[in-house]
Amino acid sequence: MSAARLRRRKLVNAVMLRTTGACAIGIAAVLLGILGYLFLNGIGSLSLDFFTQLPKPVGETGGGMANAIVGSAKILGMAVVVGVPLGFLGGVYLAEYAGATGQFVVRYVTDLLNGVPSIVIGIFAYALVVLPAKQFSAYAGGVALGMMMIPIAVRSTEEFLRAVPRGLREAALALGAPKWKVLVTVVVPAARDGIITGIILNLARVAGETAPLLFTAFSNRFWSEGLNEPTATLPVMIYTYAISPYDDWHRQAWAAGFVLLMLVVTMNIAARMLMARSPLRGAR
Amino acid sequence: MSQAESQEKIRVEGLDFHYGASQALFGVSLGVRTNHITACIGPSGCGKSTFLRTLNRMNDTVPGTRASGSIQLDNHEIRDLDVTTLRRRVGMVFQKSNPFPKSIFDNVAYGPRINGGGSRADIADQVERSLRRAALWDEVKHKLHQSALGLSGGQQQRLCIARALAVEPEVLLLDEPCSALDPIATAKIEELLLDIADSCTIVIVTHNMQQAARVSDYTGFFLMGRLVEFDRTEKIFQNPAHRETEDYITGRFG
Amino acid sequence: MRVAGSTSPEHAPTTSLRRRLLGGDEIARFIVTAAAAGILIACGLLVYELWVSSGAARHEFGWSFITGRTWDPNAGEFGAWPFVVGTTVTSAIALLIAVPAGVGAAIFLAELAPRRVSDFLAFCIELLAAVPSVIYGLLGVFILVPVMKVLVDGPLKAALGWLPIFSGPFYGVSTLTAGVLLALMVLPFIVSVSRQVLLSVPTEQREAALALGATRWETTWNVVLPYAKRGIYGSAFLALARALGETMAVTMVIGNSPQLQASLLAPGYSIAAVVANEFTEATGDLYVSALIALGLVLFGLTVVINGLARLLVASTSTRATAVQ
Incomplete structure (x- = not known):
């Protein structure tokens, strides 16, 4: 048995x-x-036209998404301006300055923000930027994506600052450097590759976001001037074209999907490679 | 012994130190003499490193610590000094070498630069002088702009000494600087300490009694947070006044 | 002899404020604290905007906004129940598929596969987690919908059509399709988090069981999984939060019909999808306000789920460190 x-x-x-x-x-x-x-x-x-031409009107074949590529770049740039400084400084606060209460509150709130669905962030940016300005704009899109970047920027900055060995800080302090100089000249440079990695991954994550752009940046069939006009982006174009009834638009949606995916994957791999050569690994 | 020799650079009186609820130092009193080498010995956990780190208030960076008593540098209470000024005057070298992930040159130049130290040429001069004092110049002069992390362990520790010397401290604290090094590297560092002591007051913590005997003029023996005995090194090693000291010196415990 | 007080930096009494300002430390502290406060304010503003802008709908309908079954903008009637159901059901389908499959894959990667294979596959799976949701939507529209229509919906109806949930006509776009697509989207996430949780189980635990004569599977099932249980629940909750808030992919394949239907094969609608579809076309304050109220519901839902998830994950990791 x-x-x-x-x-x-x-x-x-x-x-x-x-x-x-x-x-x-x-x-x-x-x-x-x-x-x-x-x-x-x-x-x-994919064709060369995809990168150089504007979208053609409904019914005509051909054309490209040059405006959406530029639009995505603009909005991502805005997002970095909005989200990264705030997130970075917030991370420095958590790792270097916060007391127990400060840590708890800021961590709790950034975790909360991280869990907010992207469409809700879109509503927020709409109420905050679009309504007062009475206009869809790249600004609004940038604010929405920037807001999404904050929690991850805070967390990755904090994590990499904490990973800097204690000995390095003490060495600098022992030479008579004030704390902020220790941060600026030793701790942040030592954590630099990690922090940049975090920012790239963060950017890759929001680069594909669509929902928060639907009613902030909206879309545009033409070039948008400056940052204060409705702006086309790759993700929104993929969405619009994919649910349209036209075969040629479907073809373009595939092309745009491919380009977006390559962008995101490249950023991810680049970030990992940067991390792999970080001197911090050796120092730890 | 001349008048200048016997002057005290640092005077410690009744120093108590707490990590949270546990007390690490009990009423330590001693005088560190100018331009001499003072060694602190004792078994691990006896408080000698803690003692060293109170001298430049490095323990301020550890949350939950508390020091009381008096520590005077040139007759001024160190807690009344600006902490960055204090640390400029009282340099420190750590147990584990900790070069910044920068070039050799930038490591040594770090102190002079943050202290606003003069022209490019002045700084280059200062770097060379410090590296020479740390007996490292000949080994690195052709690769000053390579990463400091490429140096050997002994070289890294001498680089850390050079980096500390570059701010021209009046006192240099060394916390078991040779514990991770081989005998040859250790010998080099001991040799250069003897040279530096011409113009700098040195306090060294070591768990190596032979090292204390070889390099120091004065030795303090710590046991369980108390300074058991403090005297000229020859006296401590040849004719200690306390039984515990003798037991430790002769290897009966520790 | 003087007795000093604390020498911790906050209390160093003798360094004057002016001096510290000149030293720059107080300025640095001010800047980073202001940034942290800015983040808190931004978050507060988010909640405030949602609350205030949804005021009209909240006043008009009260709690019946959530339980109302009719969503008819033309008649000025806004009940969110069909969308609440749609969101819940799609997320539930996603978890039912993704948790067993994902945990199974994680077990394989963490316990059985050679480390190199495991690391490589984990790397691929993490890349998949980075694929934007609109791309999953694109694949959903052109691959999953036809596949579901032909290979899944038909056979399901033929075999189980007597069940209300598999009855009625089918078009490919449906609540079920949205659930399956969501499952694909959260799978990489579940695999990667569960794998990490499993890897953090101490080797001694496995060795102890193996040394008692347990088979590999018994060790995994009786020792490793219970040890990692809370972490895995946590990953499932985090996946749930993602699925609830997911917008684009669901919008593209769910069919967007506000009619409440029993059949999973019929088109449905989700909270996020309604907002995405109707927000820019909404006319009238009450309509916009109702859509923002949907956002508020979604926000509340994810806050609760995320909170639970973090509690679970946190309790596992503290226990893990305590064991070390």
């Missing part, structure tokens, strides 16, 4: 272990499969 029991246990073991393997392989296969499909379809739909 004991032998039978052992056989059964071994059988369960083999079956379950294989099931977990199947889960992993299945997930990887499905996800990589659909991305591969996007890759092939996207590359096939």
Whole structure:
């Protein structure tokens, strides 16, 4: 009986272990499969016009998304201006200056902000920027995405500052440097690669955000001047084109999806490579 | 002994120190003499490193710590001095070498620069002078602008000494500076300490009694947070006044 | 002899404020504290704007805003129930699929696969977590919807059509499709968090079980998983919060019909999708206010779920460090 029991246990073991393997392989296969499909379809739909031409009016084939590429760049730039300084300084506060209460409150609130659905952030930017200005604008889009960048910027800055070895701070303090100079000349430079990595990953995350742009930056078939006009972006164009009934627009949506994905993946890989060569790793 | 030699650079009286609820130092009193080398010895956990770190108020950076008693530098209470000024005057070298992830040159130039120290040429001069005093110049002069992290352990520690010397401190505190080094690197550092002591007061914490005997003029023996005995080094090692000191020196415990 | 008070920096009594200002430390402290306060203010402003701008709808409908079953902007009637149901059901479907599959994959990666394979697959899966939701939506529209219509909806109806949830006509776009797409989107997240939680289980725990003669699977099931349980629940909650708030992908495949229907194969609607679709077209203050009130509901929902998730994850990690 004991032998039978052992056989059964071994059988369960083999079956379950294989099931977990199947889960992993299945997930990887499905996800990589659909991305591969996007890759092939996207590359096939891509042309030089995509990068240089404006969208064509409904019904005409051809054209591109040059304005959306520039628009995305503008809004991401705005987002960095809004979100990164505030997030970075907030992270410095948490890692270097906050007392127990300050830490609790700021952590709690940034965690909360991190969990807010992006569409709600869009509503907020709409109420804050679009309503008073009575106009959709790149500003509003930038504020929305910037707001989304804050929590991750705070957390990654804090994390990398804390990873700077204590010995480095003490060495600088022992030379008679005041605390802020220690921060500016030693601690932040030592954490620099990590912090930049965090910012790149953060940017990659918001680069694909669509929901918060729908009613802040809105969209635009033409070039938008400056930052105070409705502005086209790649993610919103993908959305609009994908749910349209036109085959040519579908083709362009694939192309835009491909470009956006390449952008996001490149940023992710670049960030990881930067981190891998960080001197902090050696120092730790 | 001349008048100048016997002057006290630092006078400590009745120093108590607490980490939160636990007390680490009990009524420590001693005088550190100008341009001499003073060694602190004792088993690990005896409070010698804590003592050293109160001398430049490095323990201020550790939350929940408290020091009471009197520490005077040239007859001024150190807690009345601006802490950055104090640390400029009282330099420190740590147990684990801690070069900044910058070039060798920038490491040594760090102190002079943050102290607003003069022209480019002045700083370059100061860097060279400090590296020479730390007996490192010949080994690094051709690679001043390479990363300090590429140096060997012994070289890194000498770089840290050079970096501390570059602000021209009046006192240099060393917290077990050789504990991670091989005997050859250790010998080099001991040699340069003897040189530096011409113009600088040195306090060194070491768990290595031979080292204390080799380099120091005065030695204090710490045990469980108390300074058991403080005297000229020869006296401590040849004819200690206390039983505990003798036991430790002769290796009966610790 | 004088007895000093505390020498901790905050209390150093003798360094004058003016001197510290000149030294720059007080200025630096002021700048970073102001930034931290700015973040708190921004967050406060977010809640304030949601609350104030949804005022009209809250006053008009009260709690019946959530329980009302009719959403008819032309008639001025706004009840969010169909969307609350849609959001809840799609998220539930997503978790039902993604948690078992994701945890299974995480077990394989953390416990069985060689470290290098595990790291490589984890890297790929983390990249997948970075894929923007609009791209999942794009793939959903052009791949998942046709696949569901032909390969899933039809057979399901044929086999289980007598159940109300699999009855009625089907078009491919449906609550079920949205749930499946959400499952695909949160899978990478669940796998990567669960894998980390499992990897943090001390090796001694496994060795103890193996040394008693347990099989690999018994060790995993009886020792490792219980140890990592709360962390895995936490990852599921975080995934749930994401699924609840997910907008684009759901909007693109759910069918966008405010009619409440029992069948999962029928088109539905979710809170986030309504806001995305109707916000720019909303006319009249009450309509806009009702949409913002939807945002407020969504906000409240995710705050609660995130809070629970963080409690769970935090309690696991403190226990893990205590064990070390």
